[in-house]
Amino acid sequence: MSVQLLPKPLRKGLFRTFLLLTFFAATKPLHAQNHDAPKETSGFTAKLVNIESAVNEPFRFSASLHNGTATQQVYELKSELPIGWQISYRVDGSQVTSVNLASGQTREIAIEITASGNAAVRKYIIPIKAVSSSLTLPLQLEAVVKGSYGASLSTPSGRLSEELTAGSHKDIELELHNTGTLPLSSLSISSQLPTGWEATFSPSQIERLDGGKKVSIKATLKVPDKTIAGDYSATFTLGGNNTNAQAAFRIFVKTSVLSGWIGILIIALAISVVYVLIRKYGRR
Structure with a gap:
């Protein structure tokens, strides 16, 4: 009984197929193992640092905290700050000191840092x-302090009456007065006055x-005629993009001399009328 050999090209094709099947059979458990393993890692990142x-x-x-572990984690937030x-x-929107994250969960954290009033520019x-x-x-x-904003509004003498x-x-x-180190821009002056009063500013x-x-x-301040x-x-207010300031004035209003004399004449006239009436009708 004789055995016929397969053609050489066919034998090469079968051999390549056998090798491919052997390779996939060997790597299949490894793929299954990688599929079951965690793909994520925990991290604490910020959009802008x-x-x-x-x-x-x-x-x-604005920061993001991600829990890439297989269990729930409570993360306490800690920092090292300069003095002050x-x-x-x-x-x-709620202030926190720790964050509770389930497995695979990510939370956004808003971080607000305030420098001390005497922080150097750096x-x-x-x-x-x-x-x-x-x-x-x-x-x-990284927090870069570039300077300070500040302003005061008063009079050259400091007198506010x-x-x-x-x-x-x-x-x-x-x-x-710009009391800071940074320039102020788009400044305007407004006023809060008693009813009927007016104020204009230049500039x-x-x-x-x-x-x-x-x-x-x-500031030109106008008081109505019949003001008691x-x-x-009277309060003058400075407003701007980066600062504001106020100057509160005490204003004493007095009546004019003419108004005083008119008042006296009216009183004298009233007394005269009463006197005449008494003289005229008092005899009856």
């Missing part, structure tokens, strides 16, 4: 970490005022 702001404005960061600085963490490294019973997830933030006569007007010189708008500089503003004599308050 470097933010620049004025010393008197907060640094606001403050930090707060918020999740869904970059500060803020180390933050989320610590659980089994993991420590670090996050490094004036005297006016009813029905008159008076010019008051105000002094606006009423200031586009820019550099740090440490001062500018004079003329007495003490009143």
